[in-house]
Amino acid sequence: MLRIYCPYCESVRDEDEFHCVGEAHIKRPERPDDLNDQEWGEYLHFRTNPRGEHREIWHHAVGCRQHFNVVRDTETYEIRHVYRIGEEPPHEAVLDE
Amino acid sequence: MTQHYSFLQLIRQAFKHHEGWKPAWNSVEPRDEYDIVVVGGGGHGLATAYYLAKNHGLTNVAVLEKGWIGGGNTGRNTTIVRSNYLRDEAAHLYEFALELWEGLSADLNFNVMFSQRGVLNLGHSLQDMRDIERRVNANRLNGIDGEVLSPAEIQKIVPILDCSPNNRYPVLGASWQPRGGIARHDAVAWGYARAADRLGVDIVEHAAVVDIPLNRNTGAVDGVVIEHAGERKFIRARKVACVTAGNSGVVAALAGLKLPIESRPLQAFVSEPLKPCLDTVVMSNAVHGYLSQSDKGDLVIGAGTDGYNGYGQRGSFEIIEETARAICELFPVFSRVRMNRQWGGIVDICPDACPIIGRMSVPGLYFNCGWGTGGFKATPGSGFVFAHTVAEDHPHPLAAPFSVERFHTGAVIDEHGAAGVAH
Ligand SMILES: Cc1cc2nc3c(=O)[nH]c(=O)nc-3n(C[C@H](O)[C@H](O)[C@H](O)COP(=O)(O)OP(=O)(O)OC[C@H]3O[C@@H](n4cnc5c(N)ncnc54)[C@H](O)[C@@H]3O)c2cc1C
Ligand SMILES: [Zn+2]
Numbered sequence: 001m002l003r004i005y006c007p008y009c010e011s012v013r014d015e016d017e018f019h020c021v022g023e024a025h026i027k028r029p030e031r032p033d034d035l036n037d038q039e040w041g042e043y044l045h046f047r048t049n050p051r052g053e054h055r056e057i058w059h060h061a062v063g064c065r066q067h068f069n070v071v072r073d074t075e076t077y078e079i080r081h082v083y084r085i086g087e088e089p090p091h092e093a094v095l096d097e
Numbered sequence: 098m099t100q101h102y103s104f105l106q107l108i109r110q111a112f113k114h115h116e117g118w119k120p121a122w123n124s125v126e127p128r129d130e131y132d133i134v135v136v137g138g139g140g141h142g143l144a145t146a147y148y149l150a151k152n153h154g155l156t157n158v159a160v161l162e163k164g165w166i167g168g169g170n171t172g173r174n175t176t177i178v179r180s181n182y183l184r185d186e187a188a189h190l191y192e193f194a195l196e197l198w199e200g201l202s203a204d205l206n207f208n209v210m211f212s213q214r215g216v217l218n219l220g221h222s223l224q225d226m227r228d229i230e231r232r233v234n235a236n237r238l239n240g241i242d243g244e245v246l247s248p249a250e251i252q253k254i255v256p257i258l259d260c261s262p263n264n265r266y267p268v269l270g271a272s273w274q275p276r277g278g279i280a281r282h283d284a285v286a287w288g289y290a291r292a293a294d295r296l297g298v299d300i301v302e303h304a305a306v307v308d309i310p311l312n313r314n315t316g317a318v319d320g321v322v323i324e325h326a327g328e329r330k331f332i333r334a335r336k337v338a339c340v341t342a343g344n345s346g347v348v349a350a351l352a353g354l355k356l357p358i359e360s361r362p363l364q365a366f367v368s369e370p371l372k373p374c375l376d377t378v379v380m381s382n383a384v385h386g387y388l389s390q391s392d393k394g395d396l397v398i399g400a401g402t403d404g405y406n407g408y409g410q411r412g413s414f415e416i417i418e419e420t421a422r423a424i425c426e427l428f429p430v431f432s433r434v435r436m437n438r439q440w441g442g443i444v445d446i447c448p449d450a451c452p453i454i455g456r457m458s459v460p461g462l463y464f465n466c467g468w469g470t471g472g473f474k475a476t477p478g479s480g481f482v483f484a485h486t487v488a489e490d491h492p493h494p495l496a497a498p499f500s501v502e503r504f505h506t507g508a509v510i511d512e513h514g515a516a517g518v519a520h
Binding site: 001002015016019020037038040041042044045046047048049050051054056072074075076077 | 414
């Protein structure tokens with residue numbers, strides 16, 4: 001069972017209060033009409049799926065119902081950072097892509 | 098050369114106190130060069146190697162496995178086999194696999210204990226029942242056996258299932274595929290390994306592929322770099338066929354590619370052994386659990402995936418609770434059964450819950466992955482069509498719709514909401 005810190009409730013809660021929405025920091029293309037099929041397909045379907053550090057959005061579904069960002073290791077399940085939507089990840093967590 | 102298994106052989110060995118049996122296959126040291134290397138020694142990889150040798154005469158082939166044969170999802174799954182998928186493309190592929198299952202033990206000369214005990218997919222709401230009727234009709238149009246059963250008919254097949262109308266999620270009906278069932282997962286890995294070995298394929302265990310170097314001039318694959326016995330070694334190969342399930346994203350990245358796959362733990366557990374009480378497979382999407390009873394007597398219980406990506410081969414505690422709830426809802430009689438073991442496997446989930454089979458943009462590189470929570474049932478068919486695709490450098494007709502390009506063209510095969518349950 002993961003124990004997750006909600007930056008809005010400012011407390012640590014059990015995993016089953018939350019819902020993982022998926023990878024974070026995916027930007028909707030500003031001009032979707034200008035994309036070709038290749039680019040649109042990548043935007044819709046291709047996620048990073050790393051074995052290691054992963055940035056994801058979590059939803060405090062049965063708590064305050066706010067969304068926030070988490071940096072989590074998919075191998076050790078360690079939660080490295082939690083930060084609010086709109087904030088940038090702490091510097092050391094920025095993955096080079 | 099391995100022995101042919103037969104009744105006569107059994108008698109002969111009995112007189113030698115069963116001390117004359119030879120290993121079913123040999124794990125060998127890799128050579129420097131092969132025509133084809135198969136990365137991943139799960140059921141699908143081993144089946145690919147077997148059909149490359151058997152159907153295409155290609156025996157200069159190695160299977161490279163980072164752990165031991167069948168130690169991945171092949172040896173971790175709940176072994177349900179069925180072919181009642183909604184979409185034509187999926188139904189044809191899984192039905193082709195089911196037909197191969199029906200002759201597999203004889204073909205491999207290895208008892209894979211395929212038991213066609215039937216599979217029930219329960220419906221608990223009006224919408225469930227509409228979906229079930231639609232799926233069974235689609236199956237029958239595709240020549241796949243299927244029936245819609247009433248609660249009374251279900252009760253006759255599974256007397257211990259709670260079909261009373263007062264349940265929180267009452268059983269309103271089910272789809273029934275009599276030709277579905279279960280098989281012995283380890284035997285599938287061992288049977289294919291042995292059969293491939295007998296045809297001359299090299300099986301190399303404890304050889305992790307750590308790099309897939311590309312040719313600087315042509316951009317095609319040159320081979321693979323493995324870590325084996327504490328050393329790194331380059332193996333030249335014309336073709337590299339990756340069948341690495343939950344690690345496919347990591348392996349694709351070695352060649353600079355990205356796949357539309359996310360990796361998640363899926364877990365299962367088995368109970369203490371019980372007297373025979375369940376002689377079919379029961380699955381429920383709505384309460385989310387499924388189970389069967391193995392020949393040893395233990396209940397084999399499956400659940401949903403964790404709600405987030407992960408590579409830890411365990412599975413979250415929350416899912417254990419959820420699954421136990423589902424099983425007790427369906428079978429109150431099991432509420433005090435104790436669980437013996439629990440484990441997880443990393444499943445490779447595609448956005449449309451269908452596999453990726455075919456060539457990649459890098460020449461000489463092929464992937465067969467994305468089987469997610471439900472690929473065990475496809476093992477023979479998957480190996481068959483992938484071997485064809487790799488040998489001919491052209492997709493087998495049954496594999497053609499499953500190329501990775503569908504995520505760019507939009508021709509996805511949406512089985513997510515359509516299949517009875519995911520496994
Ligand atoms: C708990 C659970 C229950 C399931 N239940 C069912 C079910 O009831 N019915 C059903 O049809 N399906 C089920 N599945 C899904 C099914 O198990 C898989 O789809 C199927 O077994 C995949 O087979 P595979 O050979 O592709 O993968 P695996 O058996 O996982 O083989 C992949 C192999 O690749 C190896 N590998 C990975 N990376 C490397 C590398 N870099 N170098 C060398 N080797 C590497 C791994 O060690 C592994 O052995 C279930 C899965 C799980 C986890
Ligand atoms: Zn909160």
